[in-house]
Amino acid sequence: MTDQSQEEEKENPRTTRVRQIILDCACDLLLNSGAGEVTATRVAQETGVARTTIYRHWPDQASLVMETIDCLVAPHVPTPSSGSLETDLQNTLTGLRGRLVTRNVRPVFAALVDYSSRDKSFVPSQQRFVEGLIQPTTTVLEAAQERGELPARLDCAVAATLLAGPLIHQYLVMHEDIEDELINQVTTQFIRLHGTR
Amino acid sequence: MTDQSQEEEKENPRTTRVRQIILDCACDLLLNSGAGEVTATRVAQETGVARTTIYRHWPDQASLVMETIDCLVAPHVPTPSSGSLETDLQNTLTGLRGRLVTRNVRPVFAALVDYSSRDKSFVPSQQRFVEGLIQPTTTVLEAAQERGELPARLDCAVAATLLAGPLIHQYLVMHEDIEDELINQVTTQFIRLHGTR
Amino acid sequence: MTDQSQEEEKENPRTTRVRQIILDCACDLLLNSGAGEVTATRVAQETGVARTTIYRHWPDQASLVMETIDCLVAPHVPTPSSGSLETDLQNTLTGLRGRLVTRNVRPVFAALVDYSSRDKSFVPSQQRFVEGLIQPTTTVLEAAQERGELPARLDCAVAATLLAGPLIHQYLVMHEDIEDELINQVTTQFIRLHGTR
């Protein structure tokens, strides 16, 4: 009945609106201009909201950035299974590559790494964000495990690291493109080792 | 004879000393307090060198940080080969893990990611830095290839990504510890796939 | 009724107070330490006001000095007329001499000359300041003219220059004291020439 209102504590609609305007602008700035521009001053200029209003909702720049980033955690989009684990992995990893590029992940990642390095309370946010990226891979592995295509004792999280790790390393850490060849190698290698046929 | 001395242009020793003092302090600050503290003002306070002197050597904060980071690129330390590729890889990856921790790589990485995200001219620095970390792995692979333990057509750089990528992803991206198990998996998987016995 | 209040725009009292603190200190510095010390940095140190606050009110050092000087323009103090033009002039010029000394006019004049020489927009300030010094003389002359003691066609401004000019020249330009003799000569000469008995 009042289910949703009890979470929100009957927040003033004006407040909600302003918060949203600010967050939208912050997301925009983060994705398009980098974390360095997610600034009370900049958001105020951009939105017309007063700088003091921003500080009323977030005690400081860090917490605004934190919440901005959490807005950008990729929601889990299930990929339809093709039946073959190898194909599924290929598809998932290709999808990951696609999302890294189209979602403009680099600036968000940069913000996370930067803030995490000075404030450990950002680490969970960073983990959540990266897990959001890897999640589909883990899901595919778990499905395969359920179907018996992977040994039950396999730790799917570790396995996902083996699969997605090289891609993320290549793109976010090395700042280089992910070649099809890399996806192939990663997948083939994994299947050969763990695939139960 | 005087070939190499002519590159250095006989720089005033005082200048060299002051530059070194500044860089040392900057490295210190970067490693222990984070890139945000690598500031002309802060370095000046810390070293007693005048702020203007710093600006004489580096036009701005970014270039000081850039050079500071380049000071921290891990020099290549050759690991003695044990004869067995598997053992070599285990050792090398364990060494990588050790260096990640003892070298306090996270703040450096954070600085690189941060600066690269706003200024693409930092990307090469970032690549150089990460390659400096991975280099031993590549070396081990090339040695094995020479010995015939790996197929000649194998691209050692890609292979190194497959091996070191998951570790770096785990430590720098996921902010989590590298378990022995991960090193084992990565190594075994690689050997099984490519090892020519 | 609210006519005059609308000019002032109901400025925040704190702001008014801070502006005044700054100006007071600037006047002090100008009079006692010279224009060279009227510096944002110096005023900030002296008053405890932040340097940036000063820059909020005055875009640069020059405009602060300009306003400081305008604070020091001598307000017109009417001298009671003795009935005799000669005595009035003696009194007024003696008063001028007194004000030159007690008001510590030299540093203000120095500032004006200095700034005017590089920025013509200071010239009006300089004129206003000097006219503020001469004003009583002009007033005395005008009163005498009204009483018929001076010919109606006499240009009082020029006449004031003839009277006050030598004094100011002696004190501000030649950096020498003004002897009673000089005042006497100037007055006598003027009365003999223009006095209508």
Add this chain to the structure above:
Amino acid sequence: MTDQSQEEEKENPRTTRVRQIILDCACDLLLNSGAGEVTATRVAQETGVARTTIYRHWPDQASLVMETIDCLVAPHVPTPSSGSLETDLQNTLTGLRGRLVTRNVRPVFAALVDYSSRDKSFVPSQQRFVEGLIQPTTTVLEAAQERGELPARLDCAVAATLLAGPLIHQYLVMHEDIEDELINQVTTQFIRLHGTR
């Protein structure tokens, strides 16, 4: 015999040359760009002489400016007497007005006033400079006195102040032009009072 050589101490010709180059440039800067530009840095840029060389000859900026100004003290140019004191005075004062303008006296005066206000040792320089301007007037008066056209008890220095003072006040202090009318008034007034016919 060695009269002149003993003053100059057989100075190195290179030194003399460099000193002259610097002073020439300093005069130029003082007259055309104002005292604020008479700077070691600026002179060095302008002349190609090293900044350190300037400091070798003058301990600081002030002493360079001081010497620069002394170069600009107007040499006494005798004006031919017309026989009539009134005409002589008219000519001399008109000449003074001319020199004020053509000699570009304002920036020099500004420099003198500025430096004198912070360092009393500049006061004599300022007096010398202004006396250089007034000197012809005094000379004319003394000649007239000699001829008996002025009473012997007249203090020519004071008289010169009465005559030249208003002009200098008008031009240097009030920053306004000197009208012919002012010269007339000053002269007539003086003659009427002191002229012995």
Add this chain to the structure above:
DNA sequence: CTTTAATCGAGACGGTACGTCGTGTCTTAGA
């Protein structure tokens, strides 16, 4: 004609001030 000493060029260095920008706190008015 060379050698030796004065002088110069070049530029690092420690300072001080500049004017700008951003932060986070605060107060006052207005919707």
Add this chain to the structure above:
DNA sequence: TCTAAGACACGACGTACCGTCTCGATTAAAG
């Protein structure tokens, strides 16, 4: 009640000039 508007203290930025200080490289004069 919450927002707008903006002053304020703080502190870093990057710049300009000061006056001091090495260093080599020129140049001048003396041997």
